[in-house]
Amino acid sequence: MNDDREPLYADVVLPLEQAGDDLARRRAAAEKLGVEPGRIMGVRLRKESLDARHRPVRVQLRLEVGVDVELPEESLPVRSYPHVKEGAPVVLIVGFGPAGMFAALRCLELGARPVVLERGKDVSSRRFDLAPIMRQGVVNEESNYCFGEGGAGTFSDGKLFTRATKRGPVREIYETFVAHGAPAEILTDAHPHIGSNLLPNVVKAIRCSVLAAGGEIHFQAKVSGLIRGKDGRSLRGVVCADGRVFESGAVILATGHSARDVYRLLQREGILMERKPFAVGVRIEHPQSFIDGHQYHLRAGEERSPLLPAARYNLSTKIAGRGVHSFCMCPGGFIVPAATENDEVVVNGMSLSRRDSPFANSGFVVTVEPEDTNEFEKEHGVLSGIAYQKRLEQATSAAGGGLQKAPAQRVKDFLKGKVSKSLLETSYFPGLTAWPLHELLPGEVMWRMRDGLLLFDHKMRGYAGEVAQLIGCETRTSSPVRVPRLAGSLEHPYLSGLFPCGEGAGYAGGIVSAAMDGLRSAEAAVGKLLSP
Structure with a gap:
């Protein structure tokens, strides 16, 4: 044997x-x-x-x-990237979230010089801009939970689990994170996560790798214009809002799903985009002890073993042709304000690596199809889905009363169609305002949420009970827009040199899938520049 x-x-x-x-x-x-x-x-x-x-x-x-044999020694992954040679081709990367970060690293491996343009600030400076959102309800519209080094994933749960294993090298993504300081456990956990307390240092380490190897990263470099070739069908570079010009025949667009000004730029330039499905809804919050009790079959009053992690769940169904599902579940987490403008309220979830908050939260959302946004199409064209989101976000802000306060309703009152007389404790720091979410949410979303809650309560008894609360609104689950690209070259079909990439372009749905798409886009971009 x-x-x-x-x-x-x-x-x-x-x-x-x-x-x-x-x-x-x-x-x-x-x-x-x-x-x-x-x-x-x-x-x-x-x-x-x-x-x-x-x-x-x-x-x-x-x-x-x-x-009958010792296992060979195994060391942890290390970071090592060749230094860019003089005269190496330049790839412009717009955005330094997961897709942009991994695109930059792949460019280095392939001998190209990545030049990254990030509209927000570096992750250390970005931390200081989050405090006014939490404490004063004031959003820095260029540096917030969505914009800045590391993208929206930096201050999130850092979930790395993905079902997109057939689309790229998942193991390579995990090993790269470990090489840059992430816990080695992500290599063996079935549902790995890093945590928002650890992610900033991982992001910094990736930045250091890019710079040490000869790449460039420019912060507060918001792209506001495109430079085309004489034929108008090829891209030659970009212009930033402060007048800086960066030139290259390969531009990876990795701006994330909240960079709405980029979509408007593409629309003004007449660049083809397509509407696509997305989802909107709320955050549903429970005591973590309730989720633990159900998932671990604990007896009344029994506490979770210290050997067990905070329990998670995943619920989904289809109601009248639309998906209704939990989204980005954060065990032992917090609900945070993820707006990018001051006239809106958007909620999202995050958690620390130890996941020790007494609260569990999850997005509870309903699929929105392009035809659901038709009322906005005449004025906004292909960006009708963004207009749909924006209207709900502004209404959410008005319902909350401003300063990032969020409207909320106990689930039992949502089901009965009445305003809550009192609200439960919450992890949402800016504060809550009792509001009839059943009137705030679009009708086609509201009634499916109601039916979904009742269905999920049968699967998880008490899910829609006394300890459950809804906090609105969750609107940024994914991009309502896809920037098309050719299957082979990954370039835009009508603008040579533009490589749409990641969540913002409609090709990813999380940190790992965005990172894998960044690798693929970099390979395609460098291949174009090096082709005869």
Whole structure:
């Protein structure tokens, strides 16, 4: 057995209390592989997930096992990028969120010089601009939870779980994060996350890698114009709002789904865009103890084991042709103000790496199809979905009373169609105002949410009960616009040299998928510049 001396793999299930015990792992691996325990020379964790379907909770482990042979030494990923050579081709990258960051790193690996233009500030300066949002309800419209180094993902839960494993190298994304300071556990966790307290330093480290290898990053560089070739069908560079000009025949557009001025710029330039589905709704908040109790089958009054993480959930259904689902669930998290302008209120979720807040929150949203935004099409054209979002965000601000206060309603009152006389405690720092969300939300969204709540309450008893509260409104789940690109070259079909990328262009839905799209876009952009 094992004559080639290569490690074997064993999938084993252990009780929670034994999951971290090396001896227990060795014994379980030996039994699974049908060998004597003494032949197990080493075990290494490759994947870990909880099985909370039954009581007590058990842990599923994927182990790499050395039978009659020691496992080879394994070191953590390191960051090393070749220095850009003199005269290397330049790729312009507009936006330094996950897509832009990974595009820049890939450009370095391929021998090109990335020149990044980020409208917001570096992550350290950006922190100072978040305090006025929380405490005074004043939004810096160029530096906030959405705009700045690292993009919207920097101050978020940092969830890395993705189902897009067939679209790119997920493992490479995780290893790059670890090489830049993320916890090594993300390489083995089934649902990895980094946390908003750790992400800023990871983002800084990625910036240092780009700069150390000869790349450029320009902050507070808001792109306001395009430079076209004489034929009008090729891109030659961009112009910033402060007059700076940057030239290149390859521009990766990685601006995120909240950069509405970029969509308006493309519209003015006559560049083809398409409407696409998105989703809007609210944040639903519960005590984390309620979610723990249900997911871990705890008895009344029983506390979660310190060995268990804050429990998460995922709920989805379809009602009258529209998806109704939880979105970006944040166990042990906070609800934060994610507006990018002062006349709107937008809520989102985040959590720290330890996920120890007493609250759990999730987006609770309904799919909006392009035809649902037709009333805005005459005035706004392809940007009708953005107009739909904006109207709801402004109405949400008015309902909250301004200064980023958010309208809220207890779920039991939402279902009965009445204003809440009192509100529950919340993690949303700017404060709440009791308001009839059933009147604020668009009708086609509201009634599906109502039916969805009742359905989910059957799946998770109490989900729509006394301890549940809705906080409005969640509108930035994804871009309502897609900037089209050719399947082979990844360029815009009618503007050569423009590479639409990431969430803002409609090709990703989270940190990992955006990062993978950044890698692909960089490969396509560098390939164009190096082609004969």
